[in-house]
Amino acid sequence: MIFDATTHHHAQKIYSHVDKKGLAEKLEAQIARSWERCLQSYRIDPEAPRKPLIIEHAELTDHRERIDELLGDFAKEEMAQLYQRILGSGYSVILTNSDGIIVSYVGDPTLTEYFNRSGLLPGAIWTEEKEGTNGIGTCLYEKSPVIVCREEHFRTSHTILTCSAAPVFDAQGELLAVLDVSSTSAQDSRESHRHTAALVNISARQIENFGFMRQCQSHWVLRFHPKPYYIGHFTEGLLAVDETGLIIAANQNALHHFNKTRGEIVGKNISDLLTTNLTLLTSYTNRQPNGLQIVYDVQHGHPFHTQLQFPQRRSSSIPNANIQRISSTQMPFCMSLEALAGKDPIMTFNVRHAQKVMNKSIPILLQGETGTGKEALAKAIHEASQRKHKPFVALNCAAIPEALIESELFGYKHGAFTGARREGMRGKILQSHGGTLFLDEIGDMPLTLQTRLLRVLEEKAVVPLGSEMPVAVELTVISATHHQLPKLIAEGKFREDLYYRLNGITLTLPPLRERNDIDTLIRCALAAENFDNESIEIEAEAFNLLVAYQWPGNIRQLRNVIRTALALRTGNLVTRHELPTDITYRTAVTLPDRTLVQLDNANIATTTATIPHITVPPVMHAQPTITDMPDLDAAEKNVILQALEHHRWNITNTAVSLKMSRNTLYRKMKKHAIALSNA
């Protein structure tokens, strides 16, 4: 930056504007507010020279993955289209995440160096706190479209830029990203940029609507607009509804069309807002798949043209009270924090307590037998918390060799040790910055690492291997173990001070055999494992055998049994013959003949099926002896080895292909003495 009279004049203009409360200069209100924030809240010196703040490549990759998850490739395609529309004007098109970090960039290759020097490059941070008034940062703060033209920038070094930025919100109305177009042309004025700003706003709405459809793909989505030809247009309203017709999400346009706030729409039934309901809408769409139906705004009587989109992978017929379907898309519903509370008093207690502490940086310790749903609860807490848009990062302390946990957790600088990645690695702790770090099997963490973890928790900073510079981290930890930590402390295997650090609150998950909502869990498991989305019925006899079984492997075992039963069934009926002998022999039940239990998919998390009364006599322990098992064991080992080979020993892909969790895969590998070093 050149320090000359012009530079100084720019800074003086800002001081005098803020001092004289706007009397010195006529300014856009957004710019005036931002200048005040920069001087009074962030205390930035407008003349201070500044280098762009760029995050590390590995961190940028994490941010990109998170955005891609929510917006898919559409954001990049829309940016490319926008760039084509303004081609030749010397502009760059930029997408940042909600932290103001540039995650995508499309620009004139001949100007790349020029933009890079101005700090407009992937990984650069453009919040107002860091860069003063600017298109991206001010848009993030204002949560509305902004134009920041040349001298309206706060930092003198940015006054060569003209930027138009528009916010992109997620389906819940939270700010997700900012789309920005910047230029360095001296010809640009606020007026000449209005056309560009309009294009940016249209593209931001397109990205937002596409993101909405992606985020709500397991629900019904009602598209609506007062004019029929605007269905599919960036101004269309979108409402996502669950199977009872309850509105669970709305886009910005929907609020505008109803002239209501989000709070006045989300949580209402669709029939409270429109002269229709989900059954009428689905039956119309079944008859006329691409037709538009006219319905009326209940409050004002205005007509809306509507089109219903069925959930992807869910049955597209009208919910029917007699023939109930089980659908895999109910999985998220079953696994939400509210749904996990179920009807079991201990789980309800756990969920209520989790809700009270989840936004207060209080560490949560989950205790329970293997397979009781500790990781599922940790994820649900994260998803229900204010951190839901930040990463959920899990580390299984028992599954990773001791030598690797350290680098996995704390990360390393490039060249920290032989074999280290050239660009270094951000450890799990830094990856979870602002989100949730889930430390599974914490009781198995080696003592030396417990000491380092304790230091991180106390100092809220990480020192990556090979580095001396601590990096500040915003850390919320949920840890889990099947061990009794106080017992490990007494045995000298776990640090007492770490235990108190991790145990802001302990939630103990009950084993499945002690839960009184096992019927609901069976329904959830059936829904989750019904990948083909078919109508499934289960014989009362089979259902009751499942209810009465003792489940040593808890919910994980239940899921496995149901997965196999669904695969073995003939037609759509699950009978006792598809259940493992372990269950059918052990559980002697007086059963009625072939009464069907129909599974109520509309109320899967809360209803009890009408199960005919049965008596459950004492359990017969007809457990197979170990000598019955070797062939099965060998077959299992073989299947695991083949899958590992097929997926080149990638644990995540192998676990997905075998439909088991990574933890289970690690456990089975341990059981069969398959070491990762086999690779």
Ligand SMILES: Nc1ncnc2c1ncn2[C@@H]1O[C@H](COP(=O)(O)OP(=O)(O)OP(=O)(O)O)[C@@H](O)[C@H]1O
């Ligand atoms: N309420 C539920 N309904 C249906 N499936 C569930 C529920 N809770 C957990 N599951 C499923 O059960 C399996 C085991 O759950 P999870 O991995 O959370 O258990 P865990 O206690 O963490 O196990 P481990 O101690 O072995 O790590 C997973 O497939 C999970 O998706």
